[in-house]
Structures are given as C-alpha cells and as structure tokens.
Amino acid sequence: MSYQTLIDAQTLQQQFRQADWRVFDCRFSLADTGAGQHAYEAAHIPDAHYLHLDHDLSSAVTPRSGRHPLPDPEILAARLRACGLNQGMQVVVYDDSSGMMAARAWWLLRWLGHREVAVLDGGIQAWLAAGYALDDQGVEHPSGNFQPRQQGDFTVDTATLSGPNNWQLVDARSAERFRGESEPIDPVAGHIPGAWNRANALSLQDGKFKSPEILRREWLALLNGTTPDRIVHMCGSGVTACHNQLSMEIAGLSGTRLYPGSWSRWIRDASRPTAKGPEQKTTT
Numbered sequence: 001m002s003y004q005t006l007i008d009a010q011t012l013q014q015q016f017r018q019a020d021w022r023v024f025d026c027r028f029s030l031a032d033t034g035a036g037q038h039a040y041e042a043a044h045i046p047d048a049h050y051l052h053l054d055h056d057l058s059s060a061v062t063p064r065s066g067r068h069p070l071p072d073p074e075i076l077a078a079r080l081r082a083c084g085l086n087q088g089m090q091v092v093v094y095d096d097s098s099g100m101m102a103a104r105a106w107w108l109l110r111w112l113g114h115r116e117v118a119v120l121d122g123g124i125q126a127w128l129a130a131g132y133a134l135d136d137q138g139v140e141h142p143s144g145n146f147q148p149r150q151q152g153d154f155t156v157d158t159a160t161l162s163g164p165n166n167w168q169l170v171d172a173r174s175a176e177r178f179r180g181e182s183e184p185i186d187p188v189a190g191h192i193p194g195a196w197n198r199a200n201a202l203s204l205q206d207g208k209f210k211s212p213e214i215l216r217r218e219w220l221a222l223l224n225g226t227t228p229d230r231i232v233h234m235c236g237s238g239v240t241a242c243h244n245q246l247s248m249e250i251a252g253l254s255g256t257r258l259y260p261g262s263w264s265r266w267i268r269d270a271s272r273p274t275a276k277g278p279e280q281k282t283t284t
Helices: 009-015 035-042 073-082 102-111 123-129 158-162 175-179 212-223 241-250 262-266
Strands: 021-025 048-050 090-094 117-120 168-171 231-234
Touching: 009 123, 035 048, 073 102, 090 102, 090 123, 102 117, 102 241, 117 123, 158 262, 212 241, 231 241
Parallel strands: 021 048, 021 090, 090 117, 168 231
Antiparallel strands: none
8 A cells, every 4th residue: 555645553554574575764843954963963863864854855045946945856865865765765855844744755845756655634633642662773775767757747837826827826924924914034025916825734633634524625625716736835935835735635735837936936036926904815
C-alpha cells in the first residue's frame, strides 16, 4: 500500500524499518533556524534523516526571490539519494508543527515526481503520545537511485499572476497578516488583490488534520463553484501554502498549484498592487 497524503503514528511504527521506507525529520523554526537540526540531533524518530528548510528544501535567497525559493531539483535529488532514496520507495516526513514544515517536503517530492510520500499526522508529538521511542543515533543508508522527474504543471509564476489570468489565489497566512493588521516577517503588510484567505491552521484540530469529509465540506464552501484546477496556493514564502494544498488533497480536491515565491516574492517589486482589509470575494 502506498501512502500519499497522511500516515498515522501506529502505521509508521509498524512499517518504518522496512528496507523500502525512508523517514525525514523536517522540524524548523523561523525564529531560530538551527533549532530543528539541534532537536533532531538530540532525539528523533529512529532511522530518520534530517532535511533543513533553508539548506535542503530551499535555494539561496536572491534580490528578486521570495524568502524560500524552490531548491534546484538536481541538488535536492542528490541530497535525497544520499539518504538512500530509491524510485518508488515510501517516504514519510514529519515535524513538530502540525505538518506546516513537513508539507513543504511532501510537496517538493511530488514536484520531483515522487508520489509515495506522506506526512505523519500530528508529527513527532503523535509519535510520542503513542508511546514510541526516539533515539539520537546517526543514520546511514546506501546511496539510492532516485531520479527527479520535475512536474511542469505544479506551479504558477509571478509574471503569470501579474497579467490577465484565470487563476484564483488562496493565501494560507493568518487572517491578521492577510488583512495587513500585522506583519511580523515581511517589510510590507497586506495581500495580493483578489486573493482569498484560508489560514492553514483551519485545517487542523488538536494538532492533526480534520477528517477528509470535514475538510472537503469546508473547502467546497470556500470555493463556491471554483474548480480546484484554478486554485493557486500562496502564503508568506511558499512553505505553509503547501499545507493548504495537502489539506485539499486529503479532501479529494486535486489539481491545485503553488505560487512558490508567494507574498515575499510579490512585494519585491513596489509597482505590483497590494491590498489591505478583508478579501473582496467574487466567484465565477
């Protein structure tokens, strides 16, 4: 059986030592970019490798990019091979933030053509709550044979969104940041005109994803007739937007895309329009 959205702690505990499984720890803090790796080195799910948001799951920031540009596909693929990833191998990614960071790794693996990847629902907290052990041992696996098959229809770029288009943006930031009432990270507050807001935390209950049925009902209420293939997810830097896409996949609403640069890329050019206040929602 292949897991492509979520996996629970019990299932992972029963399977993770299989030769055709790989586990990745994606813990990360924007406030302390070394905290996730330090936590991993102190204790992690056995056999898990660590993927750093800045070093592995993003490329270097440039004057024109957002805060977390997509990594070079070949460089990321080489990193995954070094962790022993083979074609078709089941991958599980986890964090300590209800999937907010792990969903980035989930999306990137799918972007590289690897569909057998799932997020540990509830993260490392769910693993510990189930009574399963951690360890602090280093992990080594023989190099794998994974080769990227980059998916060209997974993203929408800034140039496309800047001109006439038929895409509908959904912004995963908190309502306060979307409305421009607060902006703790980026130099400009607000949102892209015409975007809708669904904070990714709305997909969670007690640190885990809501049921597929509830998520589907909530997403369909927001979409109000807009088809998933018109939806483009965004956030501050293209990381937690992946959490909203995962939420829609869990709900059975596939075919959405990502704006990787998101708000932090959009505001690099002061001539691009911005807005504050609540969304002015229209549907077609």
